[in-house]
Amino acid sequence: MPVALKTYDRLRDAVAALGSETGSRYLGGGTLLVRNLIEGSVQASSMIRSTERSMTEIRPAGGRITVGAGVTMAQIAAHPDLKFLAPVARTIGGPAIRNMATVGGNLFAPYPYGDFAVAMLALEATVSVQSGYSPRDTALDEFLLSADRGNRAVVAAITFRRPESDRAFRYVKMSRTHPKGASVVSIAAHLPASGGRLSSPRVAYGAMAPTAIRAKAVEAALNGKTLDEAGIAQALAVATEGCHPQTDPFASDWYRREVLPVYLKRLLLS
Template sequence: MLDVRTCASLSEAAGILSGDRQAMLIGGGTLVMRDVNEGRLTEGTLVRVTDPAYRQMSVSGARVELGAGVTMAMVLASRELAYLHAPARGIGGPAIRTMATIGGNLFAATPYGDFTVALLALDAQVVLQAGYGSGRAMPLEDFLAGRERGGQGLVTAVQFSRPQNPSELFFRKIARVKPKGISVLSIAAHLPSSSGRVAQARVAYGAMAPLPMRARGVERVLEGKALDQPAIQAAKQAALEGCRPATDAIASEWYRREILPVHLGRLLAGEPR
C-alpha cells in the first residue's frame, strides 16, 4: 500500500527519507507517478515537499543555486538562465516541462536526463540534506556515481558558477522525433576561453554510458587549444573514450558510436543541428 506524506519543510522530508528506506520523494511526478500508474510501485511512502525553499532560484550572482523543485518551465521563464534554455527545452513538451523538476532529472535513467548533462558540463554540485542536519554539497559527478546505492540524503538544490560568457556553453540533443523525442544522445560543453584558447574545458554526454558522463578525452585535447579545425578534429578522434552506450528501443550501440563524433564536431564548430 502507498502512503503519501506532505512535508512543510525540507528538514522534515529529509528526516522521513533517512528513516524509511522505502520512502520516495515525489517532485513533479514525471518519473514516480509513471511507476505508480503502471503498477511497478505499489508499496512505501511518497513524500511531497511544500517548503518554498525547494523551488527557489538564486540566479543573478556569480554562484547560481536552483532548488531541486524548480521546474523546466521555471528555467525557461528566467532570462538570466538563457544559457540553460536549450537543455530545459529538450525535456518533453510544454505540459511535461511544467512538472519536470531539476531534482527529478538527476534521477532519470538513461536515455533520459538531458538537463543533468548540461549541469555536469557546468561542473555543478548537488546540495544534500540527510535527516534533520545541515546540508552538504557534493560534486554532481560523485553524486551520480553513488545514485543507485541510495542513502545520500534529500537533494535540495544544485549549485554552479555562472558562466561568464553564456555563449561558451553548448548543448545538443539528438533525437529521432523532434522536438520532444527521447534522446539518441546528448552533448553539453562548457568551453571558457582565455586569450583565444580553451581554459578549463568541461564536456559531458548523455546516453553514452549507464549514467551521464564526462568526456575527459575530449576535455584533454581541447584544453589550451584554439577552437579551430585541428582541435575539433582531435576532439572527434577522442570522442568515444570511456563511452559504454547501450542498445535500446531508441538506437543501437553501434549507431550511437557512429554519430557521436559527427555531432560533437558540429557542436564545436557552431554548425546548425
Template sequence: MPVTVKTCATPAEAAAALSSDRGARYIAGGTLVMRALNEGDVGITTLVRLADRALAQIRISGARVSLGAEVTLLAILRERELSYLHPVVRSIGGPAVRTTGTVGGNLFAASPFGDLTAALLALDAMVSVQSGYGARDMTLEEFLAGRERAAGTLALGVSFERPASPDAFRYRKIARVKPKGASVVSIAAHVPNMGGRVSNVRIAYGGMAATAIRAKAAERALEGRALDEAGVAAAVAAAAEGTSPATDAIASAWYRREVVGVHLRRLLLGLEA
C-alpha cells in the same frame, strides 16, 4: 496496493522518512514517480513530499546561480538570465512535462533521459543534499556516481557559475522524435576562450552511460587548443572513450558510439546538425 502520502516540514524530516522506508519515494513534479506508479511499480508504498517554498526558488547573485530542487523546467524558461539553459529545457518533453518536471527530478532521470543534468555537469554544478548525516554539498559528478546507492538522500538544489561568455556554453540533443524525444545522445560543452584557445574545458554527455557523464578524454584532448578543425579533431578522436552506452528502443550502443564524435565536432565548430 494503497500508497500513503507523507508531507514533511523540513528536509531532515523528509530524508528520515525516505531512509526509514524502502518503499518511500520523494515526489515533487511527479513526472518520474507517477509514471512508475501508473506502470504498476508495487515497490512504491509511500510518497514523501516537502512543504518548503525555498526549494522552488531561483537565486542569481553575480555569476553564481542556485536552483532549488523543485524549480520547474518552465520556471527556467521564464528566467531571462538563464537563457543559455533555454535550448536545453526546450529539448525536454512537451509543455506538460516542462510545467511539472523539476531540476531535482531530472537529476534522478535514467538514461536516455536527464538532458538538463548533462548540461549542469558541463557547468561544473554542485548539488546540495540532505541525508541522515545532515546537509552537505558535493559535486554533481560525485552525486551521480553514488546516486543508486543513496537511499534516503534528498537533493535540495544545484548551484553553478554562469558561462564565461555567451558562446562558451553549447548544447545539442540528437533525438529521433524532434525536438522533444528521448536522446540518442545529448552533448553539453563549456569551452571558455582565453586568447584564442580554450581553457577549463568541460564536456558532458547524456545517453552515453547509465547517468550523465563527463567526456574526460575529449576534454583533455581539447584543453589549450583552438576551436578549429585541428583542435576539435583531437577531441573527436577521443569522443567515445570512457563511455558505456546502452542498447535500447532509441538506438544501439554501437550507433551511439559511432555518432557521438560526429555531433561533438559539429557542436564545437558551431555547425548545423
C-alpha cells in the same frame, strides 16, 4: 494498494520521515514516480514531499547560480537569468512534462533521460544533499556514481557555474522524434577561452553511459586549443573514450558511438 501522500513544510522533516518509513519514496514532480507506481514497476506505501521555499527558488550569486531541486523545467526555460539553459530545458519532454518535471528529479531519471544533468555536469555543478539535519555538498559527477542516488537522501539544490558568456555554453541533443524525444545522444560544453585558446573546457555527454558523464579525454584534448578544424581534431579522435552506450528502442550502442563525433564536431564549430 493505496499510496499516502505526505507533505512537510521543512525539508529536514521530510528527510526524517523518509528515513523512518520503509516503503516511502520522495516525490518531485511525479512524472516518472507516479507513472511507475501506477504501472506497478515501483512499489511504495507513501510519497513524501516538502514545500520548503528554498526548494523552488532560483538564486543567482555572482559567478554561481543555485537552483532548488523542486524548480521545474518550465521555470528554467522562462527565467531571464537562465537564458543559456532554456534550449536544454525545452528539449525535455513536451509542455506537460516540463511543467511538472523537476531539476532534482532529472538527476534520478533513468537512461537515456537526464539531459539537464548533462548541462549541469558541463557547468561544474555541485549537489546539496540532505540526509540528516544539515545538507552536504557533493560534486555532481561523484553524486551520479554514488550510492546516495538510490538511497534515502534528498537533493535540496544544485549549484552551477554561470558560463563565461552565452556563447561559451553550447548544447546539442539528437533525438528521433521532434520537437521532443529521448536522446540518442546529448552533448553540453562550457568553452571558456583566453587569447583565442580554450582554457579548462568542460564537456559532458548524455545517453553515452548509464548516467550523464564527463568527456575527460575530450576536455584534455581541447585545453589550450583553438576552436577550428585543426584545433578540435584530437578531441574528435578520442570522442568516444570512456563511453558505454546502451542499445534501446531509440538507437543501438553502435549507432550512438557513430553519431557522437559528428554532433561533437557540429557543437564545437557552431
